[in-house]
Amino acid sequence: MNNLLKTSLHQTHINSKAKLVPFAGWEMPIQYSSILSECKAVRNQSGIFDVSHMGRFYISGNDASLALDKILSVNPFMIEEGQGKYNVICNQNGGIIDDAIVYKINDKKFLLIPNASNADTIHEWIIDNTKELNFNINVVTKNTAMIALQGPTSTTILNNIFSELPKIRRFRFIQTKYKDKNVIIARTGYTGENGFEIILDNDISQNFWELLLKNGATECGLGARDVLRLEAALALHGNEITEKTNPFEAQLSRFVELDRENYIVNNTLSNIKSQELSKKLIGFEIQGRKIARSHNIIKDDNNNIIGEVTSGTYSPTLNKSIGLGYISNKSLDINSEITIEIRSKNILAKIIKIPFYKRSN
Amino acid sequence: MYPENLKYSEEHEWLLKNNGIATIGITSFAVESLGDIVFIELPQTGTEITQFSTFGEVESVKAASEIYSPISGKIIEINEKLETEPELLNNSPYEDGWLIKVEISDNSEFKKLMTAKEYESFVNAGS
Numbered sequence: 501m502n503n504l505l506k507t508s509l510h511q512t513h514i515n516s517k518a519k520l521v522p523f524a525g526w527e528m529p530i531q532y533s534s535i536l537s538e539c540k541a542v543r544n545q546s547g548i549f550d551v552s553h554m555g556r557f558y559i560s561g562n563d564a565s566l567a568l569d570k571i572l573s574v575n576p577f578m579i580e581e582g583q584g585k586y587n588v589i590c591n592q593n594g595g596i597i598d599d600a601i602v603y604k605i606n607d608k609k610f611l612l613i614p615n616a617s618n619a620d621t622i623h624e625w626i627i628d629n630t631k632e633l634n635f636n637i638n639v640v641t642k643n644t645a646m647i648a649l650q651g652p653t654s655t656t657i658l659n660n661i662f663s664e665l666p667k668i669r670r671f672r673f674i675q676t677k678y679k680d681k682n683v684i685i686a687r688t689g690y691t692g693e694n695g696f697e698i699i700l701d702n703d704i705s706q707n708f709w710e711l712l713l714k715n716g717a718t719e720c721g722l723g724a725r726d727v728l729r730l731e732a733a734l735a736l737h738g739n740e741i742t743e744k745t746n747p748f749e750a751q752l753s754r755f756v757e758l759d760r761e762n763y764i765v766n767n768t769l770s771n772i773k774s775q776e777l778s779k780k781l782i783g784f785e786i787q788g789r790k791i792a793r794s795h796n797i798i799k800d801d802n803n804n805i806i807g808e809v810t811s812g813t814y815s816p817t818l819n820k821s822i823g824l825g826y827i828s829n830k831s832l833d834i835n836s837e838i839t840i841e842i843r844s845k846n847i848l849a850k851i852i853k854i855p856f857y858k859r860s861n
Numbered sequence: 862m863y864p865e866n867l868k869y870s871e872e873h874e875w876l877l878k879n880n881g882i883a884t885i886g887i888t889s890f891a892v893e894s895l896g897d898i899v900f901i902e903l904p905q906t907g908t909e910i911t912q913f914s915t916f917g918e919v920e921s922v923k924a925a926s927e928i929y930s931p932i933s934g935k936i937i938e939i940n941e942k943l944e945t946e947p948e949l950l951n952n953s954p955y956e957d958g959w960l961i962k963v964e965i966s967d968n969s970e971f972k973k974l975m976t977a978k979e980y981e982s983f984v985n986a987g988s
Contacts, residue, residue, distance in 0.1 A: 535897045723923065814899040821900075
Protein backbone atom coordinates (compact mmCIF):
# COMPACT_ATOMS: atom_id res chain seq x y z
CA MET A 501 0.00 0.00 0.00
CA ASN A 502 2.62 2.54 0.96
CA ASN A 503 6.39 2.60 1.24
CA LEU A 504 6.47 3.42 4.91
CA LEU A 505 8.66 1.36 7.20
CA LYS A 506 6.92 -0.57 9.94
CA THR A 507 8.29 -1.33 13.38
CA SER A 508 8.06 -4.83 14.81
CA LEU A 509 5.20 -3.53 17.00
CA HIS A 510 3.11 -2.37 14.04
CA GLN A 511 0.53 -5.15 14.29
CA THR A 512 0.20 -4.55 18.04
CA HIS A 513 -0.64 -0.91 17.32
CA ILE A 514 -3.25 -1.92 14.75
CA ASN A 515 -4.80 -4.35 17.22
CA SER A 516 -4.94 -1.57 19.79
CA LYS A 517 -6.70 0.70 17.25
CA ALA A 518 -3.97 3.31 17.32
CA LYS A 519 -4.16 6.21 14.89
CA LEU A 520 -1.15 5.68 12.62
CA VAL A 521 0.59 8.48 10.75
CA PRO A 522 3.66 8.76 8.53
CA PHE A 523 6.64 10.01 10.53
CA ALA A 524 10.20 10.26 9.19
CA GLY A 525 9.56 7.45 6.71
CA TRP A 526 7.87 5.19 9.27
CA GLU A 527 4.23 4.48 9.99
CA MET A 528 3.93 5.34 13.68
CA PRO A 529 1.14 5.58 16.27
CA ILE A 530 0.32 9.22 17.04
CA GLN A 531 -2.30 8.32 19.62
CA TYR A 532 -4.30 5.42 21.01
CA SER A 533 -7.11 6.72 23.22
CA SER A 534 -6.37 10.43 23.47
CA ILE A 535 -3.26 12.56 23.72
CA LEU A 536 -4.41 14.17 26.96
CA SER A 537 -5.22 10.91 28.76
CA GLU A 538 -1.93 9.41 27.59
CA CYS A 539 -0.04 12.44 28.99
CA LYS A 540 -1.86 11.99 32.27
CA ALA A 541 -0.95 8.30 32.41
CA VAL A 542 2.74 9.11 32.03
CA ARG A 543 2.68 11.82 34.71
CA ASN A 544 0.65 9.73 37.20
CA GLN A 545 1.45 6.08 36.45
CA SER A 546 3.38 4.95 33.40
CA GLY A 547 3.17 4.99 29.64
CA ILE A 548 4.90 3.00 26.92
CA PHE A 549 5.96 4.39 23.57
CA ASP A 550 7.18 2.56 20.48
CA VAL A 551 10.27 4.55 19.54
CA SER A 552 11.73 1.87 17.28
CA HIS A 553 11.91 4.39 14.45
CA MET A 554 14.86 6.11 16.14
CA GLY A 555 18.29 5.18 14.81
CA ARG A 556 20.44 2.56 16.54
CA PHE A 557 24.07 2.44 15.44
CA TYR A 558 26.71 0.23 17.02
CA ILE A 559 30.05 1.90 16.53
CA SER A 560 32.86 -0.54 17.21
CA GLY A 561 36.52 -1.15 16.52
CA ASN A 562 39.92 0.04 17.70
CA ASP A 563 39.20 3.64 16.71
CA ALA A 564 35.57 3.76 17.86
CA SER A 565 36.30 6.27 20.65
CA LEU A 566 38.45 8.38 18.36
CA ALA A 567 35.76 8.45 15.66
CA LEU A 568 33.13 9.67 18.10
CA ASP A 569 35.59 12.16 19.58
CA LYS A 570 35.64 13.82 16.16
CA ILE A 571 31.86 13.89 15.80
CA LEU A 572 30.09 14.28 19.15
CA SER A 573 29.85 17.37 21.36
CA VAL A 574 30.87 15.25 24.34
CA ASN A 575 34.17 13.48 24.97
CA PRO A 576 33.67 9.71 24.51
CA PHE A 577 36.93 8.98 26.35
CA MET A 578 35.43 10.54 29.48
CA ILE A 579 32.24 8.48 29.39
CA GLU A 580 32.24 5.49 31.73
CA GLU A 581 31.31 2.00 30.62
CA GLY A 582 27.60 1.59 31.24
CA GLN A 583 26.98 5.32 30.95
CA GLY A 584 24.99 7.23 28.35
CA LYS A 585 25.35 10.91 27.45
CA TYR A 586 23.12 13.35 25.66
CA ASN A 587 25.01 15.25 22.96
CA VAL A 588 24.63 17.20 19.76
CA ILE A 589 26.27 16.65 16.40
CA CYS A 590 27.24 19.93 14.73
CA ASN A 591 28.16 20.88 11.16
CA GLN A 592 31.13 23.06 10.06
CA ASN A 593 29.19 26.20 11.02
CA GLY A 594 28.30 24.94 14.48
CA GLY A 595 24.70 24.28 13.44
CA ILE A 596 23.04 21.24 14.96
CA ILE A 597 22.60 18.35 12.49
CA ASP A 598 21.02 16.24 15.20
CA ASP A 599 20.93 15.49 18.90
CA ALA A 600 21.60 11.98 20.12
CA ILE A 601 22.38 9.80 23.07
CA VAL A 602 25.61 7.82 23.05
CA TYR A 603 25.99 4.75 25.27
CA LYS A 604 29.44 3.40 26.05
CA ILE A 605 29.51 -0.40 26.17
CA ASN A 606 33.31 -0.45 26.35
CA ASP A 607 36.27 1.51 24.94
CA LYS A 608 35.79 -0.14 21.58
CA LYS A 609 32.03 -0.29 21.38
CA PHE A 610 29.35 2.39 21.58
CA LEU A 611 25.67 2.61 20.78
CA LEU A 612 24.48 5.86 19.20
CA ILE A 613 20.79 6.83 19.04
CA PRO A 614 20.06 9.61 16.54
CA ASN A 615 16.58 10.82 15.56
CA ALA A 616 14.70 8.85 12.91
CA SER A 617 14.56 11.78 10.50
CA ASN A 618 18.32 12.40 10.72
CA ALA A 619 19.65 8.86 11.01
CA ASP A 620 20.85 8.61 7.40
CA THR A 621 22.42 12.06 7.48
CA ILE A 622 24.28 11.22 10.68
CA HIS A 623 25.46 7.92 9.24
CA GLU A 624 26.97 9.72 6.24
CA TRP A 625 28.36 12.50 8.41
CA ILE A 626 30.27 10.02 10.57
CA ILE A 627 31.66 8.16 7.55
CA ASP A 628 32.66 11.35 5.71
CA ASN A 629 34.54 12.74 8.68
CA THR A 630 36.38 9.65 9.91
CA LYS A 631 37.78 8.17 6.71
CA GLU A 632 41.26 7.36 8.01
CA LEU A 633 40.01 5.53 11.13
CA ASN A 634 39.60 1.84 11.84
CA PHE A 635 36.04 1.12 13.06
CA ASN A 636 32.69 0.14 11.66
CA ILE A 637 29.07 1.19 11.98
CA ASN A 638 26.47 -1.52 12.38
CA VAL A 639 22.96 -0.13 11.95
CA VAL A 640 20.49 -2.29 13.90
CA THR A 641 17.47 0.02 13.63
CA LYS A 642 15.41 -2.46 11.63
CA ASN A 643 16.52 -5.57 13.58
CA THR A 644 15.62 -4.26 17.00
CA ALA A 645 12.76 -2.53 18.75
CA MET A 646 13.03 0.35 21.18
CA ILE A 647 10.36 0.91 23.80
CA ALA A 648 10.25 3.89 26.14
CA LEU A 649 8.66 3.12 29.51
CA GLN A 650 8.07 6.45 31.26
CA GLY A 651 6.36 7.46 34.47
CA PRO A 652 6.55 7.29 38.26
CA THR A 653 5.68 3.57 38.38
CA SER A 654 8.18 2.57 35.67
CA THR A 655 10.81 1.23 38.10
CA THR A 656 8.19 -0.91 39.84
CA ILE A 657 6.98 -2.28 36.52
CA LEU A 658 10.49 -3.28 35.44
CA ASN A 659 11.16 -4.89 38.80
CA ASN A 660 8.05 -7.01 38.32
CA ILE A 661 9.31 -8.21 34.96
CA PHE A 662 13.00 -8.68 35.77
CA SER A 663 13.22 -10.35 39.15
CA GLU A 664 16.78 -9.32 40.00
CA LEU A 665 17.13 -6.01 38.26
CA PRO A 666 19.98 -3.95 39.73
CA LYS A 667 19.40 -0.27 40.41
CA ILE A 668 20.10 1.69 37.24
CA ARG A 669 21.07 5.31 37.88
CA ARG A 670 20.00 8.13 35.59
CA PHE A 671 21.77 8.02 32.22
CA ARG A 672 23.18 4.57 33.00
CA PHE A 673 22.26 1.33 31.29
CA ILE A 674 22.58 -2.39 31.78
CA GLN A 675 22.65 -5.34 29.41
CA THR A 676 20.48 -8.22 30.50
CA LYS A 677 18.38 -11.08 29.09
CA TYR A 678 14.71 -11.53 28.36
CA LYS A 679 13.61 -14.92 27.00
CA ASP A 680 17.32 -15.67 26.47
CA LYS A 681 17.72 -12.67 24.19
CA ASN A 682 19.90 -9.64 24.82
CA VAL A 683 18.14 -6.57 26.14
CA ILE A 684 19.53 -3.14 26.91
CA ILE A 685 17.76 -1.13 29.60
CA ALA A 686 18.76 2.52 29.86
CA ARG A 687 17.47 4.98 32.44
CA THR A 688 16.74 7.69 29.89
CA GLY A 689 13.71 9.26 28.28
CA TYR A 690 12.08 12.22 26.62
CA THR A 691 9.15 13.05 28.86
CA GLY A 692 10.62 14.73 31.95
CA GLU A 693 9.48 11.75 33.98
CA ASN A 694 11.44 8.93 35.58
CA GLY A 695 11.75 6.16 33.04
CA PHE A 696 13.63 3.76 30.84
CA GLU A 697 14.35 3.11 27.20
CA ILE A 698 14.58 -0.57 26.36
CA ILE A 699 16.20 -2.02 23.24
CA LEU A 700 15.40 -5.60 22.34
CA ASP A 701 15.21 -7.95 19.36
CA ASN A 702 12.24 -7.64 17.03
CA ASP A 703 10.97 -11.17 17.70
CA ILE A 704 10.42 -10.58 21.43
CA SER A 705 9.17 -7.00 21.23
CA GLN A 706 5.41 -7.75 20.95
CA ASN A 707 5.56 -10.14 23.86
CA PHE A 708 7.47 -7.61 25.95
CA TRP A 709 5.06 -4.79 25.03
CA GLU A 710 2.11 -6.91 26.15
CA LEU A 711 3.89 -7.73 29.37
CA LEU A 712 4.35 -4.01 30.07
CA LEU A 713 0.63 -3.49 29.44
CA LYS A 714 -0.24 -6.31 31.80
CA ASN A 715 1.87 -4.62 34.45
CA GLY A 716 -0.19 -1.47 34.22
CA ALA A 717 1.52 0.67 31.58
CA THR A 718 -0.65 2.68 29.17
CA GLU A 719 0.04 2.71 25.44
CA CYS A 720 1.07 6.19 24.34
CA GLY A 721 1.70 7.69 20.92
CA LEU A 722 4.00 10.31 19.49
CA GLY A 723 1.38 13.01 20.11
CA ALA A 724 1.64 12.60 23.88
CA ARG A 725 5.40 12.27 23.62
CA ASP A 726 5.60 15.70 21.98
CA VAL A 727 3.43 17.36 24.64
CA LEU A 728 5.39 15.71 27.46
CA ARG A 729 8.80 16.68 26.06
CA LEU A 730 7.59 20.25 25.61
CA GLU A 731 6.34 20.43 29.20
CA ALA A 732 9.84 19.35 30.21
CA ALA A 733 11.27 21.90 27.70
CA LEU A 734 13.33 19.22 25.96
CA ALA A 735 14.47 20.37 22.53
CA LEU A 736 13.10 18.74 19.39
CA HIS A 737 15.32 18.62 16.32
CA GLY A 738 13.60 20.47 13.49
CA ASN A 739 11.97 22.85 15.98
CA GLU A 740 14.21 24.20 18.77
CA ILE A 741 17.39 22.85 17.22
CA THR A 742 18.20 22.88 13.53
CA GLU A 743 21.26 23.26 11.31
CA LYS A 744 20.75 27.01 11.73
CA THR A 745 20.89 26.88 15.53
CA ASN A 746 24.06 26.47 17.56
CA PRO A 747 24.07 24.64 20.90
CA PHE A 748 24.77 27.80 22.92
CA GLU A 749 21.70 29.72 21.81
CA ALA A 750 19.68 26.52 22.32
CA GLN A 751 20.83 26.54 25.96
CA LEU A 752 22.71 23.28 25.46
CA SER A 753 26.19 24.50 26.41
CA ARG A 754 26.39 22.01 29.27
CA PHE A 755 26.44 19.26 26.64
CA VAL A 756 29.35 20.78 24.72
CA GLU A 757 32.80 19.72 25.86
CA LEU A 758 35.47 21.80 24.12
CA ASP A 759 39.29 21.90 24.14
CA ARG A 760 39.46 18.58 22.30
CA GLU A 761 41.97 18.57 19.46
CA ASN A 762 40.20 15.78 17.54
CA TYR A 763 36.76 17.36 17.62
CA ILE A 764 36.17 18.59 14.07
CA VAL A 765 34.15 21.66 15.08
CA ASN A 766 36.12 22.48 18.23
CA ASN A 767 37.40 25.83 16.91
CA THR A 768 34.11 26.83 15.33
CA LEU A 769 32.22 26.20 18.56
CA SER A 770 34.93 27.88 20.69
CA ASN A 771 34.58 30.97 18.50
CA ILE A 772 30.79 31.01 18.75
CA LYS A 773 31.04 30.54 22.51
CA SER A 774 33.33 33.56 22.87
CA GLN A 775 30.92 35.83 21.01
CA GLU A 776 27.65 37.32 22.08
CA LEU A 777 24.67 35.19 21.03
CA SER A 778 22.32 36.62 18.42
CA LYS A 779 19.23 34.94 19.84
CA LYS A 780 18.14 33.06 22.91
CA LEU A 781 15.66 30.31 23.63
CA ILE A 782 12.78 31.28 25.91
CA GLY A 783 9.74 29.59 27.36
CA PHE A 784 6.43 31.43 27.42
CA GLU A 785 2.90 31.10 28.69
CA ILE A 786 0.01 32.45 26.62
CA GLN A 787 -2.43 34.70 28.46
CA GLY A 788 -5.71 33.33 27.26
CA ARG A 789 -7.22 30.54 25.30
CA LYS A 790 -5.04 30.11 22.24
CA ILE A 791 -2.12 27.90 21.38
CA ALA A 792 1.01 29.21 19.69
CA ARG A 793 2.34 27.06 16.88
CA SER A 794 5.75 26.68 15.30
CA HIS A 795 6.75 29.75 13.18
CA ASN A 796 4.29 32.15 14.83
CA ILE A 797 5.98 35.57 15.10
CA ILE A 798 7.06 36.95 18.48
CA LYS A 799 6.95 40.74 19.04
CA ASP A 800 7.97 43.09 21.83
CA ASP A 801 5.56 45.62 23.40
CA ASN A 802 6.35 48.14 20.64
CA ASN A 803 5.15 45.70 18.01
CA ASN A 804 8.69 45.05 16.73
CA ILE A 805 9.33 41.54 15.50
CA ILE A 806 11.88 39.95 17.83
CA GLY A 807 11.65 36.26 17.06
CA GLU A 808 9.69 33.15 16.29
CA VAL A 809 7.90 30.33 18.11
CA THR A 810 9.52 26.89 17.71
CA SER A 811 6.92 24.76 19.53
CA GLY A 812 3.65 25.37 21.28
CA THR A 813 1.02 23.24 22.92
CA TYR A 814 -1.60 23.03 25.58
CA SER A 815 -0.02 21.60 28.72
CA PRO A 816 -2.47 19.23 30.40
CA THR A 817 -0.23 18.91 33.45
CA LEU A 818 -0.12 22.66 34.09
CA ASN A 819 -3.43 23.49 32.41
CA LYS A 820 -1.75 26.30 30.47
CA SER A 821 -0.95 27.16 26.91
CA ILE A 822 2.85 27.04 26.70
CA GLY A 823 5.60 27.25 24.12
CA LEU A 824 9.24 27.72 23.27
CA GLY A 825 10.79 30.17 20.86
CA TYR A 826 13.79 32.31 20.06
CA ILE A 827 14.03 36.05 20.64
CA SER A 828 16.76 38.49 19.64
CA ASN A 829 16.06 40.98 22.42
CA LYS A 830 18.26 39.90 25.29
CA SER A 831 16.92 42.49 27.72
CA LEU A 832 13.68 40.56 27.95
CA ASP A 833 13.71 37.97 30.70
CA ILE A 834 11.50 35.94 33.04
CA ASN A 835 8.15 37.77 33.58
CA SER A 836 8.67 40.09 30.59
CA GLU A 837 5.60 40.45 28.43
CA ILE A 838 5.75 39.55 24.76
CA THR A 839 3.19 39.37 21.99
CA ILE A 840 2.68 36.37 19.76
CA GLU A 841 0.92 36.69 16.45
CA ILE A 842 -1.51 33.79 16.20
CA ARG A 843 -3.62 33.69 13.05
CA SER A 844 -3.20 37.47 12.47
CA LYS A 845 -4.13 38.36 16.04
CA ASN A 846 -1.72 39.74 18.63
CA ILE A 847 -1.92 37.56 21.71
CA LEU A 848 -0.31 38.51 25.00
CA ALA A 849 2.21 36.09 26.51
CA LYS A 850 4.71 36.12 29.35
CA ILE A 851 8.23 34.72 29.45
CA ILE A 852 8.39 32.06 32.14
CA LYS A 853 11.04 29.76 33.55
CA ILE A 854 11.82 26.51 31.75
CA PRO A 855 11.37 23.60 32.17
CA PHE A 856 7.64 24.29 32.54
CA TYR A 857 7.28 20.97 34.35
CA LYS A 858 9.76 19.37 36.73
CA ARG A 859 8.97 16.13 38.49
CA SER A 860 9.11 16.25 42.26
CA ASN A 861 11.10 13.08 42.95
CA MET B 862 -23.29 6.65 11.45
CA TYR B 863 -24.38 10.35 11.57
CA PRO B 864 -27.63 11.21 13.39
CA GLU B 865 -30.53 11.22 10.91
CA ASN B 866 -32.39 14.10 12.56
CA LEU B 867 -29.59 16.62 11.91
CA LYS B 868 -28.53 18.71 8.91
CA TYR B 869 -24.86 19.03 7.96
CA SER B 870 -22.52 21.53 6.32
CA GLU B 871 -19.40 20.93 4.25
CA GLU B 872 -17.37 22.55 7.03
CA HIS B 873 -18.47 19.70 9.33
CA GLU B 874 -21.02 21.48 11.48
CA TRP B 875 -24.37 19.98 12.37
CA LEU B 876 -27.67 21.68 13.04
CA LEU B 877 -30.79 20.60 14.87
CA LYS B 878 -33.95 22.56 14.08
CA ASN B 879 -36.62 22.91 16.72
CA ASN B 880 -39.39 25.58 16.68
CA GLY B 881 -37.37 28.18 14.76
CA ILE B 882 -34.31 27.59 16.90
CA ALA B 883 -31.19 25.88 15.57
CA THR B 884 -28.80 24.10 17.90
CA ILE B 885 -25.36 23.99 16.28
CA GLY B 886 -22.31 21.85 16.88
CA ILE B 887 -19.46 20.16 15.07
CA THR B 888 -19.62 16.60 13.79
CA SER B 889 -17.96 13.50 15.19
CA PHE B 890 -15.86 13.42 12.02
CA ALA B 891 -14.52 16.94 12.75
CA VAL B 892 -13.95 16.12 16.40
CA GLU B 893 -12.01 12.97 15.55
CA SER B 894 -9.77 14.70 13.06
CA LEU B 895 -9.04 17.49 15.53
CA GLY B 896 -8.22 15.15 18.39
CA ASP B 897 -8.24 16.40 21.99
CA ILE B 898 -10.00 19.76 22.03
CA VAL B 899 -8.71 22.10 24.74
CA PHE B 900 -10.04 25.59 23.94
CA ILE B 901 -13.29 26.73 22.36
CA GLU B 902 -13.84 30.36 21.45
CA LEU B 903 -17.44 31.43 20.95
CA PRO B 904 -19.06 34.86 20.40
CA GLN B 905 -21.41 36.41 22.93
CA THR B 906 -25.14 35.88 23.07
CA GLY B 907 -26.87 38.39 20.79
CA THR B 908 -24.25 38.20 18.04
CA GLU B 909 -25.68 37.97 14.51
CA ILE B 910 -24.05 35.26 12.44
CA THR B 911 -24.23 34.49 8.73
CA GLN B 912 -24.50 31.17 6.96
CA PHE B 913 -21.10 29.71 6.03
CA SER B 914 -19.10 32.45 7.71
CA THR B 915 -16.91 31.87 10.72
CA PHE B 916 -18.20 32.52 14.24
CA GLY B 917 -15.72 30.77 16.48
CA GLU B 918 -12.66 28.67 16.85
CA VAL B 919 -11.74 25.35 18.37
CA GLU B 920 -8.21 24.54 19.34
CA SER B 921 -6.97 21.02 19.88
CA VAL B 922 -3.57 19.81 21.04
CA LYS B 923 -2.67 19.26 17.40
CA ALA B 924 -4.38 22.07 15.46
CA ALA B 925 -6.71 25.06 15.44
CA SER B 926 -9.83 25.17 13.34
CA GLU B 927 -12.45 27.81 12.62
CA ILE B 928 -16.13 27.06 13.11
CA TYR B 929 -18.55 28.15 10.38
CA SER B 930 -22.21 28.67 10.92
CA PRO B 931 -24.50 26.38 8.95
CA ILE B 932 -27.28 28.99 9.16
CA SER B 933 -27.86 32.76 9.58
CA GLY B 934 -29.45 34.18 12.69
CA LYS B 935 -28.98 35.61 16.16
CA ILE B 936 -27.20 33.67 18.89
CA ILE B 937 -29.54 33.26 21.85
CA GLU B 938 -27.51 30.86 23.94
CA ILE B 939 -23.99 29.50 24.12
CA ASN B 940 -22.85 26.33 25.82
CA GLU B 941 -21.11 27.80 28.87
CA LYS B 942 -20.00 24.38 30.09
CA LEU B 943 -17.48 24.12 27.27
CA GLU B 944 -15.34 26.83 28.86
CA THR B 945 -14.40 24.54 31.74
CA GLU B 946 -15.14 21.19 30.11
CA PRO B 947 -13.91 21.35 26.50
CA GLU B 948 -13.68 17.55 26.50
CA LEU B 949 -17.50 17.47 26.20
CA LEU B 950 -16.93 18.16 22.51
CA ASN B 951 -14.82 15.02 22.12
CA ASN B 952 -17.00 12.86 24.32
CA SER B 953 -20.43 13.98 23.17
CA PRO B 954 -20.32 16.06 19.98
CA TYR B 955 -24.08 15.76 19.25
CA GLU B 956 -25.43 16.26 22.77
CA ASP B 957 -23.46 17.74 25.68
CA GLY B 958 -20.94 19.22 23.26
CA TRP B 959 -23.36 21.51 21.39
CA LEU B 960 -21.90 24.99 20.77
CA ILE B 961 -24.63 27.60 20.26
CA LYS B 962 -28.37 28.07 19.80
CA VAL B 963 -29.50 30.43 17.06
CA GLU B 964 -32.79 32.11 16.20
CA ILE B 965 -33.11 31.15 12.54
CA SER B 966 -33.57 34.17 10.25
CA ASP B 967 -33.99 32.51 6.87
CA ASN B 968 -35.54 29.07 6.48
CA SER B 969 -34.64 28.90 2.79
CA GLU B 970 -31.00 28.40 3.79
CA PHE B 971 -31.75 24.83 4.83
CA LYS B 972 -31.67 23.58 1.28
CA LYS B 973 -27.94 24.36 1.17
CA LEU B 974 -27.33 21.81 3.93
CA MET B 975 -26.87 18.05 3.66
CA THR B 976 -28.82 15.16 5.12
CA ALA B 977 -27.00 12.56 7.22
CA LYS B 978 -26.68 10.28 4.22
CA GLU B 979 -25.39 13.03 1.94
CA TYR B 980 -22.91 14.11 4.61
CA GLU B 981 -21.65 10.57 4.98
CA SER B 982 -20.98 10.32 1.23
CA PHE B 983 -19.35 13.75 1.35
CA VAL B 984 -17.00 12.65 4.14
CA ASN B 985 -16.18 9.34 2.45
CA ALA B 986 -15.43 11.06 -0.84
CA GLY B 987 -13.01 13.42 0.86
CA SER B 988 -11.00 10.87 2.79
